[in-house]
Amino acid sequence: MQPASRKIATWVLALCPLALIAADVQPDEYLAHVKYLASPQLKGRATGSPEIEKAATYIAGQFRSFGLQPLGGKSATDAKNFELAFPAELGAKLGPNNTFSYRNGKPRETLREGQAFVPFTFSTNGKFHGQVVFAGYGITAKEHNYDDYAGIDVKDKLVLILRHEPQEHNEKSVFGGKRLTSHATFIDKMMEAKNHGARGVILVNDTPAHAGSEDKLEKLGSSGGPRDAGIFFVQMKEETAEAWLRAEGRDLRQIAKDIDSDLKPRSFDLAKVQVDLSVDLIHEIKTVHNVAAYLPGKTSEYVIIGAHYDHLGLGDEHSLAPNQIGAIHPGADDNASGTAGVIELARWFSKQPQPQRGILFMTFAGEELGLLGSNWYVNHPGLPIENAVAMLNLDMIGRVQNGHVFVSGAQTGSTFAKILDEVKLPAPLWIDESGKSSGTDMSDASDHASFASKQIPIMFFFSGLHADYHKPSDTPDKIDSADAAKLLDYVAEIATHLADDPDRPKYVRVARPSAGPVSGGSARSGYGPDFGSIPDFNEPPKGVRFADVREGSPAAKAGLKPGDIMIEFGGKAIGNLYDFTYALRDSKAGDTVLVKVLRGDQTIEAKVLLTERR
Ligand SMILES: [Zn+2]
Numbered sequence: 001m002q003p004a005s006r007k008i009a010t011w012v013l014a015l016c017p018l019a020l021i022a023a024d025v026q027p028d029e030y031l032a033h034v035k036y037l038a039s040p041q042l043k044g045r046a047t048g049s050p051e052i053e054k055a056a057t058y059i060a061g062q063f064r065s066f067g068l069q070p071l072g073g074k075s076a077t078d079a080k081n082f083e084l085a086f087p088a089e090l091g092a093k094l095g096p097n098n099t100f101s102y103r104n105g106k107p108r109e110t111l112r113e114g115q116a117f118v119p120f121t122f123s124t125n126g127k128f129h130g131q132v133v134f135a136g137y138g139i140t141a142k143e144h145n146y147d148d149y150a151g152i153d154v155k156d157k158l159v160l161i162l163r164h165e166p167q168e169h170n171e172k173s174v175f176g177g178k179r180l181t182s183h184a185t186f187i188d189k190m191m192e193a194k195n196h197g198a199r200g201v202i203l204v205n206d207t208p209a210h211a212g213s214e215d216k217l218e219k220l221g222s223s224g225g226p227r228d229a230g231i232f233f234v235q236m237k238e239e240t241a242e243a244w245l246r247a248e249g250r251d252l253r254q255i256a257k258d259i260d261s262d263l264k265p266r267s268f269d270l271a272k273v274q275v276d277l278s279v280d281l282i283h284e285i286k287t288v289h290n291v292a293a294y295l296p297g298k299t300s301e302y303v304i305i306g307a308h309y310d311h312l313g314l315g316d317e318h319s320l321a322p323n324q325i326g327a328i329h330p331g332a333d334d335n336a337s338g339t340a341g342v343i344e345l346a347r348w349f350s351k352q353p354q355p356q357r358g359i360l361f362m363t364f365a366g367e368e369l370g371l372l373g374s375n376w377y378v379n380h381p382g383l384p385i386e387n388a389v390a391m392l393n394l395d396m397i398g399r400v401q402n403g404h405v406f407v408s409g410a411q412t413g414s415t416f417a418k419i420l421d422e423v424k425l426p427a428p429l430w431i432d433e434s435g436k437s438s439g440t441d442m443s444d445a446s447d448h449a450s451f452a453s454k455q456i457p458i459m460f461f462f463s464g465l466h467a468d469y470h471k472p473s474d475t476p477d478k479i480d481s482a483d484a485a486k487l488l489d490y491v492a493e494i495a496t497h498l499a500d501d502p503d504r505p506k507y508v509r510v511a512r513p514s515a516g517p518v519s520g521g522s523a524r525s526g527y528g529p530d531f532g533s534i535p536d537f538n539e540p541p542k543g544v545r546f547a548d549v550r551e552g553s554p555a556a557k558a559g560l561k562p563g564d565i566m567i568e569f570g571g572k573a574i575g576n577l578y579d580f581t582y583a584l585r586d587s588k589a590g591d592t593v594l595v596k597v598l599r600g601d602q603t604i605e606a607k608v609l610l611t612e613r614r
């Protein structure tokens with residue numbers, strides 16, 4: 001509420017059941033948190049580092065000092081009780097048994113890990129002994145009548161393939177001219193090899209198409225993918241591939257040229273080559289903490305205000321300044337700014353009269369690694385999740401530019417439009433509704449997505465992207481604490497409405513364009529037909545678990561239910577979300593597919609009639 005006329009304010013207070021008091025978050029106190037969290041001693045708060053634990057201790061200490069409650073009925077005098085431990089998978093490291101040797105009619109040669117070959121983090125673990133087939137670029141593109149797998153049998157063998165795609169430098173290439181298409185991605189190549197029955201992929205740089213550039217091996221962890229692709233995936237130096245082909249009387253450079261010239265496959269068995277491969281990746285799991293504090297209301301319902309407090313540490317594969325990996329990425333805006341906001345809102349609410357509904361203040365770890373903390377929390381909640389009426393997420397709120405603020409998710413709660421109409425943002429800030437004009441779809445971009453997957457209405461507050469995003473230059477001196485404090489006053493008023501309004505917002509499903517984690521540019525044929533399941537991103541060991549099944553969707557009509565774990569789709573084994581996404585993409589509306597799911601200890605078969613995606 002604006003400090004308009006005092007008289008009117010009194011009148012409203014007397015008649016209205018809401019006792020709205022304008023929040024007054026203090027910019028200096030706010031900024032002090034940002035400065036500490038983004039200080040050199042916290043080294044960028046990488047999930048799994050000792051420094052993020054210092055940040056957790058700090059936040060817990062703040063919550064305790066406001067007289068808030070830890071979850072689970074624990075004592076409020078010990079700050080440690082505000083920390084909720086969970087296991088976070090930190091990405092893969094190399095184990096001791098990564099070896100690659102081969103014979104091609106001559107004595108055995110051994111390749112050195114890191115110098116002559118390297119596994120990818122999504123490779124399966126284990127040992128392989130057997131043959132290799134050269135398969136061009138490893139692409140099957142029916143839409144362009146192009147198929148490197150035509151006429152070869154790769155069953156249980158490794159495929160040796162080139163990186164990228166044919167005609168990369170040709171403006172008129174059917175493969176998107178000079179732009180790479182999704183066929184060039186590692187994941188597409190992996191899925192193609194798997195769908196053709198190969199046991200694994202040996203990738204080599206397409207150096208013939210990149211004269212003068214160094215034949216570099218990828219850094220472990222520099223590209224994303226499933227936890228376990230189910231097949232081997234390694235990269236090898238191109239010179240080794242050239243030697244293998246030479247032994248067969250072939251010339252790799254000539255072959256690449258020939259494919260470029262007419263887009264005809266030139267795949268063949270490397271009859272002389274026998275490979276022994278061992279891949280040993282260790283998926284490191286560490287205990288990290290979400291930090292949560294509760295302000296009880298008069299009922300058991302509650303509102304959640306959250307922000308992630310982790311960042312990139314010294315920079316990892318998510319750094320946008322790859323030349324500065326090793327330098328501290330302080331993450332002042334991302335997301336010391338939101339964390340400081342949650343702390344200051346907790347302080348302010350702790351001094352107000354008790355609200356009708358409670359307020360749960362949460363800061364999450366593991367966001368940068370894939371929403372790990374919030375995902376864990378919604379599946380292991382400390383308060384009954386069905387009593388959560390809304391989740392407000394703050395991620396990057398410290399760099400308001402020209403008063404411009406984005407609020408998204410307003411469509412997900414039945415009462416949100418009314419509230420947003422009533423609560424006014426203090427000038428000079430103004431709202432860019434639903435983030436449409438930012439040009440980016442933020443629906444999956446941060447921790448609110450975990451709560452939306454549990455049908456909790458969400459709102460996401462964001463001050464916009466900038467050139468320092470995910471770089472060492474995201475520093476506290478660039479934070480505009482005055483505008484951030486105003487934005488927090490606004491969030492406080494929205495939260496007050498949500499805590500005190502008699503009407504509880506109902507979750508409204510918002511159609512989302514994406515079906516899965518397919519990255520790498522234009523999806524070749526969209527996302528395939530409609531199926532209707534909403535995957536749970538907490539992957540079960542094998543398969544795809546449905547967090548939800550949309551009412552009236554093909555999956556629902558076939559009797560599939562939330563909690564089911566899909567293990568087969570149209571005869572294809574489904575080991576992870578990528579398998580499902582690609583299998584769906586290869587089907588069309590009107591197809592009836594046989595789907596196998598695990599429900600409890602039963603295996604259930606369902607015939608699903610796929611429909612047009614709307
Ligand atoms: Zn963030």
Ligand SMILES: [Zn+2]
Nearest residue numbers: 311334368470
């Ligand atoms: Zn980030």
